[in-house]
Amino acid sequence: MKKFSYIHDFKLWEKEFDFFHSIKVRFSETDMFGHLNNTVPFVYFEEARIEFLGARGLQQEWLSKASEVIPVVADLQCDFLEQVFFGDILSIGVKVDSFARSSCDIHYKGTKQDGSVCFVGRGTLVQVSTITGKPVPFTEAAREKLLGSSKV
Amino acid sequence: MKKFSYIHDFKLWEKEFDFFHSIKVRFSETDMFGHLNNTVPFVYFEEARIEFLGARGLQQEWLSKASEVIPVVADLQCDFLEQVFFGDILSIGVKVDSFARSSCDIHYKGTKQDGSVCFVGRGTLVQVSTITGKPVPFTEAAREKLLGSSKV
Amino acid sequence: MKKFSYIHDFKLWEKEFDFFHSIKVRFSETDMFGHLNNTVPFVYFEEARIEFLGARGLQQEWLSKASEVIPVVADLQCDFLEQVFFGDILSIGVKVDSFARSSCDIHYKGTKQDGSVCFVGRGTLVQVSTITGKPVPFTEAAREKLLGSSKV
Amino acid sequence: MKKFSYIHDFKLWEKEFDFFHSIKVRFSETDMFGHLNNTVPFVYFEEARIEFLGARGLQQEWLSKASEVIPVVADLQCDFLEQVFFGDILSIGVKVDSFARSSCDIHYKGTKQDGSVCFVGRGTLVQVSTITGKPVPFTEAAREKLLGSSKV
Numbered sequence: 001m002k003k004f005s006y007i008h009d010f011k012l013w014e015k016e017f018d019f020f021h022s023i024k025v026r027f028s029e030t031d032m033f034g035h036l037n038n039t040v041p042f043v044y045f046e047e048a049r050i051e052f053l054g055a056r057g058l059q060q061e062w063l064s065k066a067s068e069v070i071p072v073v074a075d076l077q078c079d080f081l082e083q084v085f086f087g088d089i090l091s092i093g094v095k096v097d098s099f100a101r102s103s104c105d106i107h108y109k110g111t112k113q114d115g116s117v118c119f120v121g122r123g124t125l126v127q128v129s130t131i132t133g134k135p136v137p138f139t140e141a142a143r144e145k146l147l148g149s150s151k152v
Numbered sequence: 153m154k155k156f157s158y159i160h161d162f163k164l165w166e167k168e169f170d171f172f173h174s175i176k177v178r179f180s181e182t183d184m185f186g187h188l189n190n191t192v193p194f195v196y197f198e199e200a201r202i203e204f205l206g207a208r209g210l211q212q213e214w215l216s217k218a219s220e221v222i223p224v225v226a227d228l229q230c231d232f233l234e235q236v237f238f239g240d241i242l243s244i245g246v247k248v249d250s251f252a253r254s255s256c257d258i259h260y261k262g263t264k265q266d267g268s269v270c271f272v273g274r275g276t277l278v279q280v281s282t283i284t285g286k287p288v289p290f291t292e293a294a295r296e297k298l299l300g301s302s303k304v
Numbered sequence: 305m306k307k308f309s310y311i312h313d314f315k316l317w318e319k320e321f322d323f324f325h326s327i328k329v330r331f332s333e334t335d336m337f338g339h340l341n342n343t344v345p346f347v348y349f350e351e352a353r354i355e356f357l358g359a360r361g362l363q364q365e366w367l368s369k370a371s372e373v374i375p376v377v378a379d380l381q382c383d384f385l386e387q388v389f390f391g392d393i394l395s396i397g398v399k400v401d402s403f404a405r406s407s408c409d410i411h412y413k414g415t416k417q418d419g420s421v422c423f424v425g426r427g428t429l430v431q432v433s434t435i436t437g438k439p440v441p442f443t444e445a446a447r448e449k450l451l452g453s454s455k456v
Numbered sequence: 457m458k459k460f461s462y463i464h465d466f467k468l469w470e471k472e473f474d475f476f477h478s479i480k481v482r483f484s485e486t487d488m489f490g491h492l493n494n495t496v497p498f499v500y501f502e503e504a505r506i507e508f509l510g511a512r513g514l515q516q517e518w519l520s521k522a523s524e525v526i527p528v529v530a531d532l533q534c535d536f537l538e539q540v541f542f543g544d545i546l547s548i549g550v551k552v553d554s555f556a557r558s559s560c561d562i563h564y565k566g567t568k569q570d571g572s573v574c575f576v577g578r579g580t581l582v583q584v585s586t587i588t589g590k591p592v593p594f595t596e597a598a599r600e601k602l603l604g605s606s607k608v
Contacts, residue, residue: 005461026351028189032182032238038529039180039498046495047330073494077533086184157309178503190377191350194343199482225342229381332495334488336542341484390488 004079006097006107006122014117017093017109018148019055021048025088036084041119042076045108048092049125052106056145069136072128074103078121082112089113096146102127102135104146156231158249158259158274166269169245169261170300171207173200177240188236193271194228197260200244201277204258208297221288224280226255230273234264241265248298254279254287256298308383310401310411310426318421321397321413322452323359325352329392340388345423346380349412352396353429356410360449373440376432378407382425386416393417400450406431406439408450460535462553462563462578470573473549473565474604475511477504481544492540497575498532501564504548505581508562512601525592528584530559534577538568545569552602558583558591560602 007013023044031037053059053071062071084090093109103126110119127136138146159165175196183189205211205223214223236242245261255278262271279288290298311317327348335341357363357375366375388394397413407430414423433440442450463469479500487493509515509527518527540546549565559582566575583592594602 026347027183027354028191028347028350030184031179032184032186033526034184037180037502038532039495039502042495042498043330043332046332046493050331070489073536075533075535076494077531079531080529178499179506180499180502185374189350190380191343191346194346195482195484198341198343198484202483222337225384227381227383228342229379231379232377331487332493335483336486336488336490338488343484 002079002081004120006077006105007120013107014109016097017095017107019052019094020091021051021094023047023090023092025084025086025090027086030086034085036086036088038078038080041078041080041084041110041121044090044092044110045076045078045121045123046073048094048108049106049123052094056148058142058145068130069127070130072126074124074126076121076123078108078119080119082116082118084110084112084118088118090118097122099138099143099146102137104138154231154233156272158229158257159272165259166261168249169247171204171246172243173203173246175199175242175244177236177238177242179238182238186237188238188240190230190232193230193232193262193273196242196244196262197228197230197273197275200246200260201258201275204246208300210294210297220282221279222282224278226276226278228273228275230260230271232271234268234270236262236264236270240270242270249274251290251295251298254289256290306383306385308424310381310409311424317411318413320401321399321411323356323398324395325355325398327351327394327396329388329390329394331390334390338389340390340392342382342384345382345384345414345425348394348396348414349380349382349425349427350377352398352412353410353427356398360452362446362449372434373431374434376430378428378430380425380427382412382423384423386420386422388414388416388422392422394422401426403442403447403450406441408442458535458537460576462533462561463576469563470565472553473551473563475508475550476547477507477550479503479546479548481540481542481546483542486542490541492542492544494534494536497534497536497566497577500546500548500566501532501534501577501579502529504550504564505562505579508550512604514598514601524586525583526586528582530580530582532577532579534564534575536575538572538574540566540568540574544574546574553578555594555599555602558593560594 025036029036029040050059091111095107097105097107103124106123106125108121112118127138129136177188181188181192202211213219243263247259249257249259255276258275258277260273264270279290281288329340333340333344354363365371395415399411401409401411407428410427410429412425416422431440431442481492485492485496506515517523547567551563553561553563559580562579562581564577568574583594585592
């Protein structure tokens with residue numbers, strides 16, 4: 001198995017996912033090489049991350065017009081392991097892998113119908129003040145929501 | 153030549169374009185059939201329309217935060233005549249074909265490097281009040297700007 | 305109700321849909337006006353059309369590598385009736401509205417959760433030979449599949 | 457300045473770019489947060505990378521139907537430094553940062569009109585056999601082309 005700087009033990013890493021979002025590959029997302037264009041998994045990450053945050057009870061707060069904090073994606077990365085094709089139904093696992101004061105590291109795992117992992121990825125999500133534009137530390141309540149049952 | 157309900161005389165119609173915007177087809181805009189995905193010309197229409205409105209001196213006004221009117225696309229259509237491929241450099245012609253009180257009919261013509269017309273299209277642009285949400289008649293000055301030199 | 309050149313009686317037209325595909329609006333499909341970008345319904349039409357053709361038993365045949373005929377989209381159009389927002393869950397109705405020898409007119413209806421119709425559209429699908437590039441008449445069996453139970 | 461695992465000395469790193477590709481941000485590439493959606497820089501990376509490979513004389517070879525090797529993107533990452541808005545004209549710098557036997561590390565730098573760096577990124581490009589699917593070492597000639605004048 002290929003090595004990833006952000007995954008120490010792949011088997012352990014895999015086990016920690018307990019949120020999954022299903023996405024079917026669109027025809028318009030393929031390219032002339034006949035497979036999923038490599039820019040599209042980032043669209044899937046965004047969709048799955050938002051569903052994850054919603055399931056954890058945080059998206060509602062962050063999307064509220066009155067909210068003084070919003071989540072900002074500071075970086076994103078993806079490793080492509082297997083080709084993905086039109087019509088494939090992918091399961092996108094999402095989890096919070098670690099926390100800093102006002103940011104967290106969100107990890108992603110894309111799996112095909114046959115159980116093979118087709119891509120993995122990660123990105124930093126920073127909680128930012130809509131007023132000052134500066135990072136805002138997560139409350140203990142928000143941390144607990146983000147972790148969900150996955151680390152309990 | 154195929155017939156289009158919105159083009160009476162193709163030769164005459166073609167001659168009325170005097171604004172052209174150049175777009176190079178991206179790899180990510182192709183699909184597994186090996187050509188430009190048929191949803192992408194609408195993205196090109198939007199890009200070309202905005203460049204056209206900017207060149208006519210209207211986009212600045214409409215995009216200003218203080219503007220009380222905005223342009224709204226009420227409908228869009230495209231006829232596909234020739235396949236388009238990765239790397240093709242298209243010239244997208246844009247013109248105002250006709251006016252109603254508070255809307256205009258914008259026409260598009262996509263041409264390939266070899267001069268062949270690869271797609272044609274049209275769409276209604278309505279000027280709407282940001283306050284009432286209702287259509288607002290174009291001023292005489294706005295009509296003149298939109299027509300530019302094409303009908304003078 | 306607005307008039308559409310391709311819809312004679314809206315109430316009757318609506319009743320003829322018996323295939324529906326559900327799509328949730330992605331964050332990345334919105335634009336800075338805060339709503340669904342108007343180029344995206346065409347992506348939804350493609351996704352829904354392919355699901356429809358699959359449900360009618362035709363997509364498998366057309367996507368087979370051995371197939372000597374493929375479906376080609378000759379034109380597309382969309383009328384935008386209501387703004388659509390991030391997270392909206394749309395039901396996209398698809399039906400074959402009429403037939404010509406080697407083409408059919410596919411109609412679309414997008415409905416929001418509250419039952420309001422947010423966009424309608426149509427497009428011609430032509431059956432083309434992969435060998436000659438010319439239109440190929442539908443077989444009687446294909447016509448029956450395309451019509452499904454909707455006109456029985 | 458933020459730290460990046462793939463950039464040791466930012467000033468030195470910046471100086472090594474000698475290929476730049478210009479891209480204007482499309483309206484359809486913004487999202488409801490009012491700025492460029494964070495999935496789009498990867499589309500820009502692909503467009504700029506292909507232009508870079510073309511300028512280096514490699515894209516023609518790789519895109520030729522007779523080619524027995526093709527470039528495959530093994531991973532991609534992007535760090536977002538500044539918000540990007542509709543109409544911004546970005547300069548995307550591309551360079552080969554380092555080589556392995558059959559792969560190279562391509563780096564990207566996105567700069568706004570005012571000279572500020574809005575995003576940086578990288579990704580591994582692997583040369584793969586279309587017959588065996590296995591990595592194929594770069595020839596000396598290909599390495600020289602990829603490096604261009606930047607490291608001479």
